[in-house]
Amino acid sequence: MSVKKHDTPMCDELKKGAWPSFVDDVEVCGLAGKQECLDVLGQLEMSYRHKETHWKHGGIVGVFGYGGGVIGRYSDVPEKFPSIAHFHTLRINQTSSKFYSSNYLRKICDIWDHRGSGMTNFHGSTGDMVLMGTKSDQLEPIFFDFTHQLNTDFGGSGSNLRTPACCIGQSRCEWSCLDTEAICYDLTQTYQDELHRPAFPYKFKFKVSGCPNDCVAAIARSDCSIIGTWKDNIRIDQAAVKAYIGGELKPNAGAHSGRNWGAFDIQKEVIDLCPTKCMWMECGELKIDNRECTRCMHCINVMPVALRPGIETGASILLGAKAPILDGAQISSLVIPFIAMEAPYDKFKDFVASLWDWWMEEGKNRERFGELMQRQSIQELLRRTGLKAIPQMVKEPRSNPYVFWREDEVEGGWKRDVAAFRKRHAA
Amino acid sequence: MAVDKEELKAKVLAFATKKAASKSKMYIKDLYKADEAASPREVKNAANELVKEGKLEFFSSGSTVMYGVPGFGKTLEGAFEEK
Numbered sequence: 453m454s455v456k457k458h459d460t461p462m463c464d465e466l467k468k469g470a471w472p473s474f475v476d477d478v479e480v481c482g483l484a485g486k487q488e489c490l491d492v493l494g495q496l497e498m499s500y501r502h503k504e505t506h507w508k509h510g511g512i513v514g515v516f517g518y519g520g521g522v523i524g525r526y527s528d529v530p531e532k533f534p535s536i537a538h539f540h541t542l543r544i545n546q547t548s549s550k551f552y553s554s555n556y557l558r559k560i561c562d563i564w565d566h567r568g569s570g571m572t573n574f575h576g577s578t579g580d581m582v583l584m585g586t587k588s589d590q591l592e593p594i595f596f597d598f599t600h601q602l603n604t605d606f607g608g609s610g611s612n613l614r615t616p617a618c619c620i621g622q623s624r625c626e627w628s629c630l631d632t633e634a635i636c637y638d639l640t641q642t643y644q645d646e647l648h649r650p651a652f653p654y655k656f657k658f659k660v661s662g663c664p665n666d667c668v669a670a671i672a673r674s675d676c677s678i679i680g681t682w683k684d685n686i687r688i689d690q691a692a693v694k695a696y697i698g699g700e701l702k703p704n705a706g707a708h709s710g711r712n713w714g715a716f717d718i719q720k721e722v723i724d725l726c727p728t729k730c731m732w733m734e735c736g737e738l739k740i741d742n743r744e745c746t747r748c749m750h751c752i753n754v755m756p757v758a759l760r761p762g763i764e765t766g767a768s769i770l771l772g773a774k775a776p777i778l779d780g781a782q783i784s785s786l787v788i789p790f791i792a793m794e795a796p797y798d799k800f801k802d803f804v805a806s807l808w809d810w811w812m813e814e815g816k817n818r819e820r821f822g823e824l825m826q827r828q829s830i831q832e833l834l835r836r837t838g839l840k841a842i843p844q845m846v847k848e849p850r851s852n853p854y855v856f857w858r859e860d861e862v863e864g865g866w867k868r869d870v871a872a873f874r875k876r877h878a879a
Numbered sequence: 880m881a882v883d884k885e886e887l888k889a890k891v892l893a894f895a896t897k898k899a900a901s902k903s904k905m906y907i908k909d910l911y912k913a914d915e916a917a918s919p920r921e922v923k924n925a926a927n928e929l930v931k932e933g934k935l936e937f938f939s940s941g942s943t944v945m946y947g948v949p950g951f952g953k954t955l956e957g958a959f960e961e962k
Contacts, residue, residue: 513937513944519944611907650923809920816908817906
């Protein structure tokens with residue numbers, strides 16, 4: 453198939469650096485017969501020249517019955533680049549933990565070569581597989597192929613629940629305190645309606661990390677972060693602690709070995725770095741005051757053979773992380789220090805229902821859950837969810853001297869006997 | 880008290896059609912006003928069923944999904960296509 457390559461001197465500059473360039477990849481795909489890819493580079497060159505985008509955004513939202521999964525994209529210079537007049541993006545629900553067989557990935561590529569541009573973007577800041585560039589009339593056939601040939605669904609976009617994401621969890625990680633994949637899959641199935649049809653004032657994200665290392669960055673990116681933790685004590689193998697001190701075991705499992713850092717110093721590299729100073733050496737043994745441990749994971753990361761998370765495991769729930777769109781970036785706030793996460797997760801789902809009821813009722817258009825928490829206060833969050841206040845919710849000393857009581861918090865409510873009052877107090 | 884679904888759908892459709900004359904694309908929050916007695920979730924479910932029936936349609940601004948009434952304002956594709 454003959455294709456036309458545009459003159460793209462500025463894009464070509466990007467091929468000269470030390471790192472592989474997307475320009476090379478897109479061009480290779482284009483020269484193999486995909487005019488869309490060459491037109492994308494042509495339009496990008498034009499955008500570099502004009503210093504403004506030539507993409508329009510929106511319109512198409514999904515296939516029939518879906519209010520998400522497709523992000524409409526159109527060129528505003530279609531006469532110059534007709535093959536990308538429509539260039540819609542598809543979000544495809546990734547597998548839990550992103551485990552694929554090569555056979556599955558080949559089938560995706562075959563479908564996408566046949567019905568789309570061939571360009572993909574796997575697992576960037578979003579959990580979904582992202583397929584870039586197709587036309588409106590291809591959307592239904594692509595959906596049919598994905599659901600019937602691959603048993604794979606579209607993901608979430610727009611004001612929907614976004615595709616839940618999780619780390620590899622207990623499938624491969626010894627630190628995981630949760631079966632993250634089971635939770636992610638269960639949430640995906642339970643909330644199919646919210647995932648595929650707009651339900652909220654804005655997007656809502658669940659992310660599940662098996663331990664506080666938080667490999668899916670739940671604390672930074674999700675409106676509701678589910679992070680594995682433990683209730684009991686860190687398990688200590690004192691013989692292995694001695695082996696680290698003696699140099700028989702390499703700290704950090706041999707990572708950071710690119711230069712000579714000298715002999716391992718447990719005091720300097722572990723004990724002194726503990727944020728709550730809850731560790732010490734006593735008679736050649738490592739001691740931990742577990743009551744003071746904040747689950748930072750540093751000691752466990754440095755000495756994984758000697759230290760392991762406890763065995764009474766569950767999750768901490770945090771709320772309200774978001775990227776800086778309206779009010780600036782925000783990290784999740786801890787609201788439930790420990791919840792047992794056992795299928796079918798009813799207690800957690802009841803909690804989620806209370807969050808959504810509040811947000812759907814009070815949230816402003818395009819207001820993330822974290823912004824609602826900021827606007828209406830943690831106090832209101834507690835009232836709507838029935839949670840009890842904990843010290844971790846206090847971010848700073850009170851700056852507002854007023855306390856407003858609700859009627860149900862005051863004995864006798866607001867009603868009083870005025871006649872009896874006047875008997876005691878002259879008007 | 881749960882609201883009758885068909886009755887609610889009729890109210891949402893009537894409200895959206897009336898509003899569409901002046902503002903063709905609505906947020907879900909705008910539709911809550913169709914029936915103050917219904918919960919937001921009930922209104923959302925009713926609106927989404929109306930979309931399935933083709934009586935309402937989704938419209939994406941790019942990051943947020945809005946609702947429209949077919950025939951009012953720009954259509955899904957029409958908003959973006961060059962004439």
